[in-house]
Amino acid sequence: MPARLTPSLDDAAALDQLFAAVAGEQAIGLAVSGGADSLALLLLAHSWASARDNAPILHVYSVDHGLRPEAAAEVKMVLAAAKELGVAATGLKWSATKPVAGLQEAARIARYQLIGNAMAQDGISVLLTAHHRNDQAETVLMRMAHGSGIEGLKGMSAMAVVEGIIVHRPLLDIDPTALRAIVDAAGLVPAEDPSNADEHYERVRWRKALPQLASLGLDAAALAVFADRMAEADAAIAQMAESCFAAMVRLDGFGSARIELAGFIGLSPAISVRVLGRVLNIVGGRQKPRALGQVERLRQSIADGALPKSTTVLGCVIRLKDDAVVIAREPGRAVPPDAILRPHAELIWDERFLIINGSDESDLTASVADYLPRHRLEEFLGFKVTAPAEAIRTAPIVRDAAGGVLSLGGWSFDDRIKVQLLID
Template identity: 70%
Template sequence: MDDPAERDGLFAPVAAYPAIGLAVSGGADSLALMLLAHDWARAAPGRPSLHVYSVDHGLRADAAGEVAMVLAAARSLGIAATGLRWEGNKPKTGVQEAARVARYRLMGAAMAADGVPVLLTAHHRNDQAETLLMRLAHGSGIEGLKGMAPVATVEGVRVYRPLLSVAPEDLQALVKAEGLVPAQDPSNHDEHYERVRWRRALPQLAALGLDAETLARFAQRMGEADMAIARVADEQFTALVGLDGFGSARLELAAFADLSPAVAVRLLGRVLKIVGGRQKPRALGQVERLQQALYGDAVGKGVTVLGCVVRTHEGTIIVAREPGRALPSDVVVPPRSQLVWDERFLIINNSDDLGLTAGVADYLPRHRLQEFLGFKVTAPAEAIRTAPIVRDAAGGVLSLGGWTFDDRIVVQLLID
């Protein structure tokens, strides 16, 4: 870790940013990240400025003191630092996940205020190994078994993880050599949490040859395989899937059945994500079971999955948004602004008009639709009912689904 070239390699992906944030809890791993980033940033002119963010989740009495320690250590290095606190009532279950969401949202808001575009976290090689084992136990497919990606978006925050290939022992040694005393979070040793149980199992697995380095290498190979499958699935998506202005999808059953299972599952998952409002599957098995049902033409009049109604008709798979599943209430589209509606449509108000409102089309007779659109509508009834409609203050219809009838408004179906 003393090699400047090695440090340059760790931080090269964020070298062009004007500023980078560092998530520092006070544990050895995040303190090491701060030290490494500091040495790297000051080694050459023009490198990004640094800003440390440390969050007190309000769950332990010692947490406020740990944040104070982090801020003092950062400022002693000349690094700007901000302490944040998760206020309000805490959930009785799912505390770690809720804390994670709160942490990233708090840091994201602070970064936006500070003009910091990317956040670095201290996830290391053993964290990657634990993640891989948990996902394997939960039945993840190749996409999940690639582990944590070096670059990701978490709760709207752009995240880079530079230490995924680094052993935690090296990070601990660095902190000790600098004379810093890391904080100790008792939850890191609480076997109530699944990650801790896998952490305790790692030495036994290492004794059998399945150590963290081997698991990390496996995750990297799964990432390469995942990339290859994704490339083929994207090509097949372009060739086979038809999306209409109501946000529904169609593809030929025979062509879908000819795809390899891995590609078919990936393509089907993307269709469900687009049509269903980007609901995350609780397990890959949901999509796999639907794939098998489609292969056997056993869907018939329709099944619901991930916010979608899926049916087959005359050799065609038809996917539409499921009505009544957390569809948005009416919302004002402010002047000269845009909003994402139901995680499916981007609606842009190009005007200074204050009175534009987006809502659910709901029940519109097909003859009315034909009047609006000028052609016969064959989309599924569910797709029509769940499409967005934008009206002005006088009740005039400016857009329906992805079709617009007025220059004040632009609507786009989100397909990525």
């Protein structure tokens, strides 16, 4: 069993352990909703920072999602609690039109977007959230029910990137009752969101099932052990898959890939699925990185020799050719519109290519290459082009105002432009 931390505002060693990962930051953001867990995060972080020399500056962010009339008052309560502690705080509101379906997910995305924008203005790069041991248990159970692989079953990571924000979860191994006790001892009255008891939401149903599971020995602590072991297994598979990727995958300047068939089939399913998933993610523009079932079925059809002449998965066209699996971007699948390259700025194009305008010019345009005859390509590149037609059609091309070609795919013909295929 992992150590069950019982944080105390007076325990300097425990607080240092909780916040060690962000101790070197100049400033850190705290996501505080007003619930007991996030208020405890605020109290713990404040106690920790107050006792340290050169501690990071704390900044609280609290979001009113506009879904309940009480939410505005809850944000005010959070701001007042932060002010009482001498911590800077910003209240934010989600004022956009609310979707009919997928409301919780939309609210989650909006929350991170609002906080991320505010953090960027404040010069803060890391956000702390109050996810705790029971949140981790619920996450593991939901992913297990949905058929997640090892990568999903490791649950939430203590450090992750969420909606483009670096997020640290220092309380993942803390029992929520310990957090509630901290808030009660401080004399704060936490907000109670009724949606946390609404069984319309899957997470709530799992939350209510946890006591029954605990009576059978599957409590939050046991699920935390399971998640830790899955994380260890995931790391081992990732290490082996990285080596196999380097040995048998070849990416070209058009963003297409070739996987050596014999070596690929010889891999264990866990590793070959990871390699194939990474290739699909790179080539397809990172569309659905968690679509494990589709990747598993594709791997099986390749291993069984049952792959059709041409098939599409996750924005990619897949074929067998010359003892290799050849994968190219699917034309017409959400390829980006023309984009102006700002002077001395970077553009991530189709989530596949990084294009840098290193000049002062503002009239350079990146667009889809679309239909270019191979003989013209070979004039540009100086070698025979064997890439799939789909890869050529979906590669980026950069032109100047006079129509001159400055780059094509990953090749640059002009010092003003640098292009790099994104493989991570």
